[in-house]
Amino acid sequence: MLQVILGSWWIYPLLMTLLVGxxxxxxxxxxxxxxxxxxxxxxxxxxxxxLVLAFAIGIDPSLGGIISGLIGALTAxxxxxxxxxxxxAVINTVLAGSLGFGVLLIPxxxxxxxxxxxxxxxxxxxxxxxxxxxSIATSVLLLLLKNSYQNLIYLGLDPEGAASIGLRVPRLKxxxxxxxxLVIVSSMSAVGVILVIAxxxxxxxxxxxxxxxxxxxMIRSAGYGLIISFIGFLLAIxxxxxxxxxxxxxxxxxxxxxxxxxxxxxxxxxxxx
Amino acid sequence: xxxxxxxxxxxxxxxxxxxxxxxxxxKTGTLTALVGPNGAGKSTLLRLLQGQMIPHQGEIFLxxxxxxxxxxxxxxxxxxxxxxxxxxxxxxxLVALGQANAANQSCCKTEASLQRVGLxxxxxxxxxxxxxxxxxxxxxxxxxxQNASVFLLDEPCAALDPPSREQFLSIIRQLAEAGLxxxxxxxxxxQALNAYDKVITLDRTVLAFGTPEEVRSKLQSISSxxxxxxG
Numbered sequence: 001m002l003q004v005i006l007g008s009w010w011i012y013p014l015l016m017t018l019l020v021g022x023x024x025x026x027x028x029x030x031x032x033x034x035x036x037x038x039x040x041x042x043x044x045x046x047x048x049x050x051l052v053l054a055f056a057i058g059i060d061p062s063l064g065g066i067i068s069g070l071i072g073a074l075t076a077x078x079x080x081x082x083x084x085x086x087x088x089a090v091i092n093t094v095l096a097g098s099l100g101f102g103v104l105l106i107p108x109x110x111x112x113x114x115x116x117x118x119x120x121x122x123x124x125x126x127x128x129x130x131x132x133x134x135s136i137a138t139s140v141l142l143l144l145l146k147n148s149y150q151n152l153i154y155l156g157l158d159p160e161g162a163a164s165i166g167l168r169v170p171r172l173k174x175x176x177x178x179x180x181x182l183v184i185v186s187s188m189s190a191v192g193v194i195l196v197i198a199x200x201x202x203x204x205x206x207x208x209x210x211x212x213x214x215x216x217x218m219i220r221s222a223g224y225g226l227i228i229s230f231i232g233f234l235l236a237i238x239x240x241x242x243x244x245x246x247x248x249x250x251x252x253x254x255x256x257x258x259x260x261x262x263x264x265x266x267x268x269x270x271x272x273x
Numbered sequence: 274x275x276x277x278x279x280x281x282x283x284x285x286x287x288x289x290x291x292x293x294x295x296x297x298x299x300k301t302g303t304l305t306a307l308v309g310p311n312g313a314g315k316s317t318l319l320r321l322l323q324g325q326m327i328p329h330q331g332e333i334f335l336x337x338x339x340x341x342x343x344x345x346x347x348x349x350x351x352x353x354x355x356x357x358x359x360x361x362x363x364x365x366x367l368v369a370l371g372q373a374n375a376a377n378q379s380c381c382k383t384e385a386s387l388q389r390v391g392l393x394x395x396x397x398x399x400x401x402x403x404x405x406x407x408x409x410x411x412x413x414x415x416x417x418x419q420n421a422s423v424f425l426l427d428e429p430c431a432a433l434d435p436p437s438r439e440q441f442l443s444i445i446r447q448l449a450e451a452g453l454x455x456x457x458x459x460x461x462x463x464q465a466l467n468a469y470d471k472v473i474t475l476d477r478t479v480l481a482f483g484t485p486e487e488v489r490s491k492l493q494s495i496s497s498x499x500x501x502x503x504g
Contacts, residue, residue, distance in 0.1 A: 033360055154373055157360040161351055164325045165373060211361040212399060 009124075014233060016126040017243070019134045020190040020199065021229025025221035027141060027183045028204030030176070033156040033214060038088065039073055040180045040200055042095045044193045046072025047185055048102030051118055056109045062133055062185045065193075069181040072098045077173075121192030121244030123233070133186035141179050148172060153214055190229075191244040202251035203228060206258055228254055276300055277322060277347065277423050277454060282331035284317055291317050293478045295331070299423065299456050304449035306466055306485075307458040309475035315458040316352065318475065319425045322456070323349040335423070348421035350412055352428050358401050364411045365396040371418025386414040390444055406437025410444065423454040430459060442468045462492070 031037045047065035054064025076094040080087035106113055117125070145152070155162045155172055163169050187196045207221025232247035239246075256262055282295040292314045299305055307315050320326045322333060324344030333340040335347070348371075369383045387393045390410040395403060403411060409429055416424055426445070430438045446468060449455050459465070466472055472488040474481040481491040 033357075035357070150370075150373055153360070153362065153366075154370055157357050157362060157367070157370070158351060158355060160355045161349075164320075164323065164349060208361055210399070212363050212397075213366060214361055217361045 010237075012126045012128065012131060013123050013243075016123060016130055016134065016190045017229045017233040018226060019131065019138070020187045021226040022222045023134060023138050023141065023183055024187055024191075024196060024199035025203030025207060025225030026218045027179065028200035028202075028225075029207050029214070029218045029221040030145075030152065031180065031200060032204045032208060033217070034152070034176060035156070036173075036176060036180070037197075037201060037204075038091050039076070039177065040184065041197050042076055042091050042098070043069040043073050043177065043180050044184045044196055045095045045099040045102075046070075047181065047188075047193055048099055048118065049105055050102075051185075051188075052102050052105040052109070052111070052113060055113055056105070056111050062188070065185040065188070066178075066181045068098070068102075069184065070177055073177045073181075117192070118188060119192050119194045120242060121188065121190050121195060123190045123236070123243040126189045130186070130189045137179070137182040137186040140182055144175055144179050148175065149214075152176075156214070191247055195244045195248040198248035198251040199225060199229070202255045205255060209258070224254065276336055277456075278334045279322060280332050280334070282318070282321060282328045282333070284314075284321060284326065284328050291477060292321070292328075295475075295479055297473055297479065297482065299454050301422075301454055302449055302452045303470045304446055304455045304468070305457070305471040305473060306469040307456060307473050307475060308460070308462045308466070309458075309480075311460075313476045315475055316427055319349060319427050319456070319458060322423075323347045323425055325349070345419070346421050347423045347425065348416045348419040350416040350424065350426040350429060353405075353409065353412075353431060356408075356412065358408060360400065362400050363397050364392055364400060364403065364407075364414075367400055367411050368396075368414045368418050371415040372420070382418050382420070386417040389417055389448070390414045404437070406433050406440060409433060409437070409441060413441075413444065417448075424448065424456070426455065426457045428458050428460065430457075430461065430465070438465065462489075 028037070031040050047069040050064035050066070050068025051061045052064075053068070054061045072094055076091045079094065080090040083090055103115065106115065114122070151162070151167050151172055154165070154167060155169060159169065184193055184196050187199070191199055203221045203225035206224045207219075208217045211217035211220055228250045229247055232243055232250045235241070236243035236246045277299040279295055279297050282292055283290070284292040295318060307318065309315050317326070321328050322340075324333075324340050324347065335343045340347070365383055365387060368386050371386065372382060384393070387396055390413050392407065392410055392414060395407060400408065400411065413426070413429065416426070430441055433441060442465065445455050445457065449470070457469070462474075466485040466489070469485060471483065472481070472485050473479060474488055474492060481488045483491070
């Protein structure tokens, strides 16, 4: 029976959907409360040159992606320090430059690589290696939460105060960047490095609403993420569409539907009809 | 019961001198105001006194001992703007963070701090559901939970309406009467100064020090300070 299930074409894609549907929103809730979602977006673009280079020299692409994502994050942080008021512009410049560099490397290194599946995902091609990558990213995230949960709350709530009570803020921020890179690279096969931002942001936003603690915000975000990803997976199969973009569109819809103002207007409109 | 003494403190950011030759003494059980215009160096002075930053010249003592190893005895309540008020946390969760680095964490301390600022009934409320005045009291409770004896408050009354400000001042007055040393920076050198035992006027250096009446009369001769500013 187990062999039949494991041999089914849908089992790894489904497992991947469920795991990424939990991992990304939990990470997203953490990143939103730390004000580091823009950095996550930067990392998601910054991994591309590393992926391409790793592919060219024949090592595990995820390793290259993590390293180049971190280099991008550290470069942006260093440059933003000198232009504090315009940090957002600096991060966006590094983000665009990294992606551009990654795209240029493909013809320059004369390699054949499916850029579309890196950027937008190819969930149906997920295999055991992808499950292992997501499991590693989940373990590292859990380790960070177990060892530094209280410190992460302090840092997100009062960054200056965190430094004043002796927390090692740069180390903590670097740990968050490492976890973010791992999560993004491991989610690549499911929703792609670009669309992963939707799964980091939307369920996180929904989960944070009314949550009494970071813990509960993460659990709620995971719940929303799981539902969105699962529906996206089923719809993708039923409609023969790419799951990554479909999940991103569902994220947008869920955010619109959660908006009380829009919801009340829509209800009034429907009732009036 | 602790006296905080600063002797000849000077500090600069790069080449820009921010504080020059600051000497002051904060006595046990007193409520002291630190007033001065924007850029006077108030926040920098509070950070020096808390040990977050090291003065380029001068020394700080806590009951005759150098501040260094005893800096946990000094707690700083940051400015309102440095807090992420939308963070998912309850009032009691915020207050419990005051003991984040304490060896012996105790829920009684959290409860007692909440009681001191009159927020027990709102302990389970999310932080962003509180009013501005309640949020400031919650932040004060977190500072009180730190087991310190000297409390430095950085513009706690900024952006508070007059009733909330009165309430806040009455709470910190009670803290001083209970034997704690409280030092409060403020933009407000109007009638609100009467609530304090002592006032220090700062504009990169100490311009005046004394009772509110004494400081007011000294300030009349300093035209650059302006008349009255509420913050």
